[in-house]
Amino acid sequence: MTKFRTHNCSELTEKDVGKNIKLSGWLHRKRDHGNLLFIDLRDHFGITQCVIENKDKNFKILEKLKPESVVLIQGNVAKRSPDTQNKELKTGMIEIKIQEFEILSSAKELPMPVFGEQDYPEDIRLKYRFIDLRRNEMHENIRLRSEVLSFLRTEMVKNNFLEFQTPILTASSPEGARDFLVPSRVHPGKFYALPQAPQQFKQMIMISGFDRYFQIAPCFRDEDGRADRSPGEHYQLDIEMSFVEQEDIFKVVEPIFYNLFSKFGKGKEISKHPFPRITYKESLEKYGTDKPDLRNPIQIIDVTKIFKSDETKLKIFKQIIEKKGIVKAIPVKNTSSKPRSFFDNMNNWAISEGASGLAYITFEKSKGKIVGKGPISKFFSEKAISELLKICSITEKDSVFFVCNKISEAIKFSGIARQKIAEELNIIDKTKFAFCWIVDYPMYSYDEKEKKIDFSHNPFSMPQIGIKDFDKTDPLKILAHQYDLVCNGYELSSGAIRNHIPEYLFKVFSKVGYSKNMVEENFSGMIKALSYGAPPHGGMAPGIDRIVMLLADQKNIREVTLFPLTQNAQDLLMDAPSEVSEKQLKELNIKTTQKKT
Numbered sequence: 001m002t003k004f005r006t007h008n009c010s011e012l013t014e015k016d017v018g019k020n021i022k023l024s025g026w027l028h029r030k031r032d033h034g035n036l037l038f039i040d041l042r043d044h045f046g047i048t049q050c051v052i053e054n055k056d057k058n059f060k061i062l063e064k065l066k067p068e069s070v071v072l073i074q075g076n077v078a079k080r081s082p083d084t085q086n087k088e089l090k091t092g093m094i095e096i097k098i099q100e101f102e103i104l105s106s107a108k109e110l111p112m113p114v115f116g117e118q119d120y121p122e123d124i125r126l127k128y129r130f131i132d133l134r135r136n137e138m139h140e141n142i143r144l145r146s147e148v149l150s151f152l153r154t155e156m157v158k159n160n161f162l163e164f165q166t167p168i169l170t171a172s173s174p175e176g177a178r179d180f181l182v183p184s185r186v187h188p189g190k191f192y193a194l195p196q197a198p199q200q201f202k203q204m205i206m207i208s209g210f211d212r213y214f215q216i217a218p219c220f221r222d223e224d225g226r227a228d229r230s231p232g233e234h235y236q237l238d239i240e241m242s243f244v245e246q247e248d249i250f251k252v253v254e255p256i257f258y259n260l261f262s263k264f265g266k267g268k269e270i271s272k273h274p275f276p277r278i279t280y281k282e283s284l285e286k287y288g289t290d291k292p293d294l295r296n297p298i299q300i301i302d303v304t305k306i307f308k309s310d311e312t313k314l315k316i317f318k319q320i321i322e323k324k325g326i327v328k329a330i331p332v333k334n335t336s337s338k339p340r341s342f343f344d345n346m347n348n349w350a351i352s353e354g355a356s357g358l359a360y361i362t363f364e365k366s367k368g369k370i371v372g373k374g375p376i377s378k379f380f381s382e383k384a385i386s387e388l389l390k391i392c393s394i395t396e397k398d399s400v401f402f403v404c405n406k407i408s409e410a411i412k413f414s415g416i417a418r419q420k421i422a423e424e425l426n427i428i429d430k431t432k433f434a435f436c437w438i439v440d441y442p443m444y445s446y447d448e449k450e451k452k453i454d455f456s457h458n459p460f461s462m463p464q465i466g467i468k469d470f471d472k473t474d475p476l477k478i479l480a481h482q483y484d485l486v487c488n489g490y491e492l493s494s495g496a497i498r499n500h501i502p503e504y505l506f507k508v509f510s511k512v513g514y515s516k517n518m519v520e521e522n523f524s525g526m527i528k529a530l531s532y533g534a535p536p537h538g539g540m541a542p543g544i545d546r547i548v549m550l551l552a553d554q555k556n557i558r559e560v561t562l563f564p565l566t567q568n569a570q571d572l573l574m575d576a577p578s579e580v581s582e583k584q585l586k587e588l589n590i591k592t593t594q595k596k597t
Contacts, residue, residue: 004072004104010046010090016077017094023048024072024104026134027065029115037063039098040115041073044139048091050075052098062098068107068114068134074100122558127572129563141560145548148264149216152237155256161212161239166201168194168218173522178222180232188589194220197541199460200526202240203498206537207529213240216544224567227556228490228546231569239495240539246481246497249538250274250437253485257542261433264551271435275485279440288328288415290441293489294434296422300414301392303329307404311384314376317404328414330401331392332421335362338399342424343374346401349420355403355413362399363389370396419489433487433550440464441482444475444511454512457482460505460526461496462538467504475511485542492547495540502530 004024012021025043032038037059039050050073052059065071075096086092111127112120114134125132132138153163172179172193179193195201197219205213217238225231241249254273261270276294283290286299304326307317317327335342343360350358361372361380371377372385380388392400401421403414422428443463445456453475461480465473481497499505505527509519520527548560558564565571585592 008045009041009043009048012048012077012091012094014079014093017079019077021077021096022072022074023096027067027069027071032063046090048096050096050098058098058101062101066107066109068110069103070105072102072104073098123572126564126566129573141552141554142562144264144552145560148260148548148551149544151260151263155259156214159252161214162210164205164213164215166198166215170195180220180222183588183590185588196221198238202238202539203526203537204529206240206242207534211242214238225569228549230545230557230561230564231567232565235544236541237544238541240537242535242537244538246483249495249540253540257435265433269432271433276436277439278436280438280442283438284411288411288418290438290484291486291489291491292436293419293428294436295429295432295488296419297427298330298332298418298422300418301329301331303327303388303391306384306387311381312379314379320404325404325406326410328403328410329392330414330418330421331394331398332401333398335399336397346421350417358417359402360399363396365396435485435487438484438486440479442476443478443480446476458496459509460498462499463508467501467507470507487550490546490550493540493542495538497538500530500534500536502527
């Protein structure tokens with residue numbers, strides 16, 4: 001027993017009937033029945049119904065008290081009458097007959113309600129986040145986040161990982177996203193950077209002789225926000241292991257994720273491990289993305305050959321193919337009952353997304369054979385229709401959508417269209433968590449804008465060919481030991497086996513225009529560490545925010561973050577970023593200029 005409570009608001013049951021108790025909490029809801037006033041008292045743990053008669057001296061005070069005021073209630077536990085019992089509530093069989101109460105803190109008029117879970121504009125919710133977090137859904141999301149972190153820590157320790165904390169003030173890196181810079185007071189004109197990830201430090205931990213490391217690491221990137229990515233900062237489960245190959249890491253990580261999603265996944269089916277391994281190339285070909293949602297049964301097929309032949313007469317497609325374009329088919333099962341409007345709406349959607357449209361063919365049986373229907377069916381010969389049916393494994397009950405464009409655009413938009421079509425047809429199995437690994441990423445890609453070769457993923461990854469063959473191989477054909485863990489269309493983690501040989505790192509960077517001196521200058525700490533005996537090592541860094549977002553069945557990462565920034569990186573609660581005083585700027589040897597508009 002404490003000064004404020006003998007029990008919390010989810011503890012009392014029929015076994016406690018007759019007891020004198022104390023409860024403290026927020027005035028969640030009031031219901032005035034004339035001669036009786038019912039109060040739902042809420043704390044972190046739950047809700048308890050309290051009741052007071054109108055003849056009681058405290059009735060008028062409680063009647064006028066605003067919602068979300070904090071009160072201490074003393075009273076007697078009584079059993080509810082059968083017609084007022086609430087079996088969905090832990091305390092639904094009892095109520096508290098109020099004898100005494102004390103106002104611990106009175107609330108002003110609320111800018112948004114807590115009771116009712118109404119949708120409110122995001123700016124109001126973030127400005128008054130401390131109120132928003134009182135709502136049951138938000139409260140449960142944040143509680144889930146805490147439990148997930150606790151579970152992951154326990155699992156990592158079970159697997160012989162040691163937890164370390166790496167520096168927050170570090171050096172700026174030329175690779176990756178834009179840094180957040182921190183001016184140094186004692187070193188005028190110089191800056192620290194907040195870490196985009198503990199990448200170099202965790203590798204140095206392995207070089208220091210520790211075998212397995214983890215950290216729930218804060219990471220800072222000055223990049224734009226979106227639904228599945230917070231602007232400014234995020235947290236990741238940072239992992240690194242020594243003397244491992246790619247499969248060794250998978251074997252450790254898969255059971256942890258399987259157990260995590262089994263515990264917190266609300267009974268949804270989870271991919272059995274080992275999780276499917278899908279090459280980057282195959283993923284783009286079949287799903288149009290390297291983040292495939294495997295709950296969606298649709299697979300994309302390249303049908304350029306059919307449109308290239310003389311059996312089709314669709315000139316606009318042929319013109320694009322002649323300019324090295326491709327045609328992607330999106331076969332969709334069981335659409336014979338869909339009205340013409342469904343297909344036209346998909347075409348209109350494609351146009352709204354910036355595409356030229358979404359061509360389609362439906363099929364029916366006529367005179368014993370399957371024929372095409374729809375706006376472009378007249379451009380197909382009987383042979384072309386037959387070949388299309390065979391390649392796409394479809395029948396007269398099905399249909400096919402087409403995307404024709406240059407390779408990169410056709411792949412990207414076919415992937416978007418695949419997901420949109422599945423959503424419209426409601427064929428995504430939402431009872432599953434479908435995991436997979438995307439593997440065999442290309443080490444390099446060609447930057448069309450800059451007209452040069454650049455890294456496609458992580459420059460510190462180990463190429464899949466030996467150092468002796470590196471210079472003999474076309475850079476665009478070199479694959480890396482890089483991998484992503486994907487679930488339900490979200491990238492949960494990137495990872496790689498690291499390049500632990502300095503001479504090989506110099507070669508890898510030389511392909512994108514870095515001289516040996518430039519590498520040594522920009523990554524001096526890493527090169528120095530690798531030069532004194534480094535074990536083969538690798539790791540990954542699953543994003544905590546996205547994991548919790550999936551488990552909480554939310555679409556926006558701000559729904560599982562305590563105090564998030566807005567999409568344009570503002571903290572409406574604390575009014576940040578904000579201006580600072582001239583004195584502070586002077587101490588840092590900084591002058592500000594007004595941006596020209």
